[in-house]
Amino acid sequence: MSGFKKFLFRGNLVELAVAVVVGAAFSGLVKAFVDSFIGPLIALVGGEPDFSELAFTINGTKFPYGIFVTALISFLIVAAVVYFLVVLPVAKVLERLIKAEEATERACPHCLSDIPIKATRCKFCTTELVPAPST
Structure with a gap:
């Protein structure tokens, strides 16, 4: 039992748990931003990016590949938003901080x-x- 307690309260496990919780909250924030702002902009320009109706059938078995295409487009949009609105600005701030250190x-x-x-x-x-x- 003491080994289990040591495992639970080890620093890495607690840090990982905090990272997962913060990551989940951040994921919700990014999804809400994409749904509220980026999605409507894309729909305004090119229509709703929903391909879930696309499918093909082989020997009576339906393969709804449109679901995958929609998920892929959604992933690419979210990844682009995270990169351009989080990763790039943070990298530039860190670069300035490193240059500022003498x-x-x-x-x-x-x-x-x-x-x-x-x-x-x-x-x-x-x-x-x-x-x-x-x-």
């Missing part, structure tokens, strides 16, 4: 160890160095 170390040209930028001697290989140009 580098405090550089690689020694002789031993490739990380040393302070203003160092004149490497603390690992003791080679004398030219101070890095200030930017």
Whole structure:
């Protein structure tokens, strides 16, 4: 029983559970956005993207491939919305934050160890160095 308790309260499991709950809530938010804004825009331009009536029959067995096509189009729309409205903006913000962080170390040209930028001697290989140009 104690092993089960350790499993349940292990940090990774709790983080995973929180991620699943937040992911499900975010999924609902994205779906509502697509249904409320993106879907009507697509319907306005090209008609309702619903192909669920498409099917073919072989030996009396119906294959409703339109359901798959509709789900595929829906997936692509949701993926595009997530990419352009979440992934790209977050990546740009992170890029700006990384650029804003000033580098405090550089690689020694002789031993490739990380040393302070203003160092004149490497603390690992003791080679004398030219101070890095200030930017």
